[in-house]
Amino acid sequence: MASSDSATAPADHKRPRGLASFLRSQMRNIAPFLTLIFLSAFFAIASPSFATIDNVGNILTQVSVTGIIAVGLTFVILCAEIDLSVASIANVTGIAVAYFTLQDSYVNIANIPMPGFAAILLALALCALLGLVNALGLTAIGIPSFIMTLAMMQIAAGVSALLVRGQIAYKVPPLITTLGSGSIGGIPWIVIVAAVMLLGGHLVLTYTRFGRYVYMVGGNREAAEFAGLNVKLILGSVMVISAVCSGIGGMLGVAHFGSAQQNEFDTYLLDSIAAVVVGGTSLFGGRGGIGNTIVGLFVLGVLNNGLDHVNIDSFLKILIRGLILLAALIINVYAQRLREQAAD
Amino acid sequence: MSQGRSPILELNQITKAFGGVEALRGVDFALHAGEIHGLVGENGAGKSTLMKIIAGVHPEFSGRFMLDGKETRFRSTRDAHAAGIGMVHQELSVAPDLTVAENVFLGNQPTNRLGFVQWRRMAREAGEQLSRFGIDVDPMTRLGDLPIGLQQLIEIARVLFSGARIIILDEPTSALSPPEVERLFTTLQKLRDEGTSIVFISHFIEDILRVSDVVTVFRNGRKIAETASADTTKGALIEAMIGRGGEKLEHSYTDDLMLPQSGAGPVVLKVDQLSLRRSLQDVSFEARAGEVLGIYGFMGCGQLELSRILFGKLRPDGGTLVVDGSAKTFRSTAAARRAGVALVPESRRAMLFHQEPVYKNISISILERISALLLKPVRERAIAQRQVEQLQIRPPVVGLDLGMLSGGNQQKVALAKWLTYPPRLLVLCEPTRGMDVGAKNDVINIVRDLRAKGLAIIVLSTEPETVLSLADRILVLKRGSVVREFAGEAVSKDRLLEAA
Numbered sequence: 001m002a003s004s005d006s007a008t009a010p011a012d013h014k015r016p017r018g019l020a021s022f023l024r025s026q027m028r029n030i031a032p033f034l035t036l037i038f039l040s041a042f043f044a045i046a047s048p049s050f051a052t053i054d055n056v057g058n059i060l061t062q063v064s065v066t067g068i069i070a071v072g073l074t075f076v077i078l079c080a081e082i083d084l085s086v087a088s089i090a091n092v093t094g095i096a097v098a099y100f101t102l103q104d105s106y107v108n109i110a111n112i113p114m115p116g117f118a119a120i121l122l123a124l125a126l127c128a129l130l131g132l133v134n135a136l137g138l139t140a141i142g143i144p145s146f147i148m149t150l151a152m153m154q155i156a157a158g159v160s161a162l163l164v165r166g167q168i169a170y171k172v173p174p175l176i177t178t179l180g181s182g183s184i185g186g187i188p189w190i191v192i193v194a195a196v197m198l199l200g201g202h203l204v205l206t207y208t209r210f211g212r213y214v215y216m217v218g219g220n221r222e223a224a225e226f227a228g229l230n231v232k233l234i235l236g237s238v239m240v241i242s243a244v245c246s247g248i249g250g251m252l253g254v255a256h257f258g259s260a261q262q263n264e265f266d267t268y269l270l271d272s273i274a275a276v277v278v279g280g281t282s283l284f285g286g287r288g289g290i291g292n293t294i295v296g297l298f299v300l301g302v303l304n305n306g307l308d309h310v311n312i313d314s315f316l317k318i319l320i321r322g323l324i325l326l327a328a329l330i331i332n333v334y335a336q337r338l339r340e341q342a343a344d
Numbered sequence: 345m346s347q348g349r350s351p352i353l354e355l356n357q358i359t360k361a362f363g364g365v366e367a368l369r370g371v372d373f374a375l376h377a378g379e380i381h382g383l384v385g386e387n388g389a390g391k392s393t394l395m396k397i398i399a400g401v402h403p404e405f406s407g408r409f410m411l412d413g414k415e416t417r418f419r420s421t422r423d424a425h426a427a428g429i430g431m432v433h434q435e436l437s438v439a440p441d442l443t444v445a446e447n448v449f450l451g452n453q454p455t456n457r458l459g460f461v462q463w464r465r466m467a468r469e470a471g472e473q474l475s476r477f478g479i480d481v482d483p484m485t486r487l488g489d490l491p492i493g494l495q496q497l498i499e500i501a502r503v504l505f506s507g508a509r510i511i512i513l514d515e516p517t518s519a520l521s522p523p524e525v526e527r528l529f530t531t532l533q534k535l536r537d538e539g540t541s542i543v544f545i546s547h548f549i550e551d552i553l554r555v556s557d558v559v560t561v562f563r564n565g566r567k568i569a570e571t572a573s574a575d576t577t578k579g580a581l582i583e584a585m586i587g588r589g590g591e592k593l594e595h596s597y598t599d600d601l602m603l604p605q606s607g608a609g610p611v612v613l614k615v616d617q618l619s620l621r622r623s624l625q626d627v628s629f630e631a632r633a634g635e636v637l638g639i640y641g642f643m644g645c646g647q648l649e650l651s652r653i654l655f656g657k658l659r660p661d662g663g664t665l666v667v668d669g670s671a672k673t674f675r676s677t678a679a680a681r682r683a684g685v686a687l688v689p690e691s692r693r694a695m696l697f698h699q700e701p702v703y704k705n706i707s708i709s710i711l712e713r714i715s716a717l718l719l720k721p722v723r724e725r726a727i728a729q730r731q732v733e734q735l736q737i738r739p740p741v742v743g744l745d746l747g748m749l750s751g752g753n754q755q756k757v758a759l760a761k762w763l764t765y766p767p768r769l770l771v772l773c774e775p776t777r778g779m780d781v782g783a784k785n786d787v788i789n790i791v792r793d794l795r796a797k798g799l800a801i802i803v804l805s806t807e808p809e810t811v812l813s814l815a816d817r818i819l820v821l822k823r824g825s826v827v828r829e830f831a832g833e834a835v836s837k838d839r840l841l842e843a844a
Contacts, residue, residue, distance in 0.1 A: 207718055209711050215700075216708055222694045224655065227708045228681025228762065286699065 131243025180255020638815025
C-alpha cells in the first residue's frame with residue numbers, strides 16, 4: 001500500500017509474485033522481528049550493562065511466566081477470540097496450590113493441607129474447570145468471549161479473595177518450588193518449562209490435525225462449519241487450553257515470586273495479550289503462531305528490561321510501553337489489509 | 345401505455361457497466377404519474393441495476409436521466425430520497441434491534457424543539473400507518489422478534505408511507521404469505537389511484553399481470569418489450585424474457601427436454617413434512633443414489649434454508665430426515681458430514697479459505713480420515729494433486745493460495761474437498777452461478793461422473809438452466825412448498841417458470 005509497487009496491480013494477480021509482494025505478505029512476521037533487532041541494538045548502545053550474558057538470562061527469566069500464559073492465549077487469538085481471564089486464572093491457580101499446601105504457623109489462612117501431588121492436581125483441575133466454564137459460555141450459550149472472560153476475570157478474582165482473605169501464603173509443593181525458583185546447570189527451571197511449553201504449543205499448532213483446525217476456524221469460521229468441522233468443540237478446547245496454560249504459569253509464578261496473594265498477576269493480562277499481538281498473530285484469527293509469540297515476548301522483555309538499564313523516568317516507562325503496543329496494533333491491522341489485498 | 349401525458353421520470357439510452365461487464369445497454373424507460381409499472385426478466389437481466397440507478401444507489405452511468413422534464417443526476421440515495429423516490433430492496437434492510445416504530449420512522453423520527461425524539465407520537469403514528477396497511481403489531485416491539493414476512497411488510501410500509509411519489513419495489517413478495525400479498529396489492533392500487541407511481545419487480549408473473557398497468561421485459565441488459573398488462577399473457581412474457589431462438593451461444597433450454605424414466609438406485613435421503621418457521625412448509629421428497637434431483641425456485645423460495653437443514657446448520661421446526669434408512673437430527677455440520685452428507689454452499693466466501701493454499705482447502709473435510717493425530721502433509725498434497733488433475737483445476741499448483749485462483753477454479757476446489765471420500769448425499773447450491781461456459785461444462789461433467797459413481801445429488805438453483813442441465817428429476821419450490829414435480833416427462837424453461 002505504502003510502496004506503490006506496480007508489479008502487483010490487481011489485474012495481473014495470477015502471475016508469480018515478486019520479492020516486494022512476498023515481503024508485503026510477510027509483513028506481520030517481519031515487522032516484529034525488525035522491532036526486536038532495533039530495540040536490542042538501541043539498548044546495547046545506550047547501556048553497557050544491557051548486552052551481557054547475565055542480562056540475557058534476566059530477560060529470559062522475566063518473560064517466562066508471560067510466555068507460559070501466552071502459549072494458550074495464542075491458540076485463543078488464532079481462533080479470533082480473546083481470553084481476558086488469563087491473569088485472574090493464573091492468580092487463583094497459584095493461590096489454590098498454596099491453599100492446599102501446609103503453610104508456616106504464622107500464616108493466618110484456614111487452608112486444607114494435602115500431599116504435594118494432590119495440591120497440584122486440584123489446582124490444575126480448578127483452572128481446567130474455569131476454562132470449561134469459559135468454553136461453555138462461549139459455545140453453548142453464545143456469550144462473546146470478550147464478555148464471557150471479563151466475567152470470568154471477576155469470578156476467578158473473587159475465588160482468590162475468598163481463599164486468602166487478604167492474607168499472604170508462602171509455601172507451595174516442592175515440585176512447584178523447584179520448577180518456579182530452582183535452576184539446573186545455571187539455567188532456571190522456569191525458563192526451561194516456558195521453552196518446553198512454547199515448543200509444545202508450536203508442535204501442536206503446526207503438526208497436528210487439531211492445530212490445523214485452529215487455523216482454519218480462525219481463518220474463516222463459516223467455511224470451517226461448511227466443511228463439517230465441529231467449530232464449537234474447537235473453540236471450547238482453546239478456551240480450556242488457555243486456562244490450563246494460565247494455571248501452570250500461575251503456579252510457577254507464585255513459586256517464582258515466593259508468595260501467593262491477591263492481585264499478584266494483574267500486569268500479566270496486558271503483557272500476555274501484548275506478547276501475542278506484538279509478535280504479529282492476527283487479532284482477526286488464522287494468521288501467526290507460537291513463533292510470533294516468542295518474538296513478541298522478547299520485544300516486551302527487551303523493552304521492559306532495557307528501560308531499566310537506561311536513565312529514564314520510571315513513570316515514562318508505562319507511557320512508552322503503551323505507545324509500543326499501539327504501534328504493534330497498527331501494524332497488526334495494516335498487515336491484515338496488505339494480505340487481503342495480495343489475496344484478492 | 346399511458347399516452348398523451350408526459351412522464352414524470354424518463355430515462356434515455358442508459359448504459360452501465362460493472363468492471364467491463366455491461367449490465368445495461370442503451371435502455372429507455374419512462375414512468376408516468378399514477379401508474380404501476382411491472383418489470384420482468386431473468387436474474388442478471390438488468391432490472392435491479394436500472395432501479396438502483398433511479399434510486400441513486402449507482403451514481404455512475406451514461407445516458408440521460410430526466411425527472412419532471414428536467415435533466416437530473418443523483419449523487420447518492422439521499423438525493424433520490426429528497427426528490428421523492430423510495431425503494432424497497434430485494435434484501436431485507438431493516439434494523440432488527442430497533443422497535444417497529446423506530447424502523448417505520450428510520451431517519452426521520454419526529455422530534456420536539458429541543459431535538460428529543462417524541463416517542464409517544466412516533467409510536468402512535470407508526471401504529472396508525474401500519475393498521476392502515478392491515479398490520480396489527482405493537483409499535484414498541486423489537487422488529488427482529490417478528491417473523492421475516494412481517495419485517496418485510498413493515499419495511500415496505502415504511503417506504504409506502506414515506507410520502508414518496510415514486511416507489512420502487514424489488515421482489516417485495518418473496519417472503520410474504522398470500523393474504524399479505526393481497527393486502528400489499530390493495531395498498532399499491534390505492535396509492536396509484538392517489539397519483540403515486542410504482543415500479544414493481546417480481547419473478548411471479550401472475551402478480552405482475554394482476555397488479556401492474558404496464559409491463560417492461562428485460563433480457564441481457566436490454567429492454568425487449570413494453571406492453572399494457574391487459575394486452576399480454578404469462579406465456580408471451582416468458583417467451584420475451586428468455587428469447588426463443590436464443591441469441592446466446594449457450595444451450596438455452598427453451599425446447600422440451602425429456603427427463604429419464606426412473607432408473608435410479610435405492611433411496612438415500614427421505615425428507616418428510618419438513619417445516620421451518622415461514623421459510624418451509626411440509627416439504628417432503630426423496631433423493632436416490634445415482635440420481636440428480638434438481639430443486640428449482642425463485643430467490644427466497646426456501647432453497648437456502650432447505651440446504652442448511654440437510655447439512656445440520658439449521659434445525660427444522662418440524663419434520664423428519666432419514667439418511668440411509670435411519671432418522672437423523674443433526675446437532676452440527678460435523679454430525680451431518682459423518683452421516684455422509686456434503687454441502688457446497690452458494691457463496692465461495694462462505695465455503696473456502698482464501699488465504700490458505702489449495703491443498704488445505706481440499707483436505708479440510710477429510711483430515712479425520714487421513715490423520716489421527718499428526719498431519720500427513722505429503723499424503724495431503726498427493727490427494728490434492730490427484731483432485732486438481734482430475735478436475736483440471738488451473739493453475740495445477742496445490743501450494744498456491746486459493747485467493748489466486750479464478751472463480752470457476754475456486755468452485756472446483758469447493759467440490760474437490762468432498763470427492764476423495766465421496767459422501768452418500770451431495771447437496772450443491774448454485775453450482776454454476778457466475779461461471780463462464782467452459783467452467784460450467786466442467787462442473788456439469790463432474791456432477792455426471794459423481795452420479796455414475798452412485799452418489800445421490802441434490803442441485804438447488806434459482807437459474808432454470810442450471811437445474812435443466814443437471815437434473816434427472818425436478819422439484820419446483822414456491823414460497824416454501826413443493827408445488828410441482830417433473831419426473832420422466834418433458835420439461836423446458838417455460839414449463840419451469842410457469843410452475844414456479
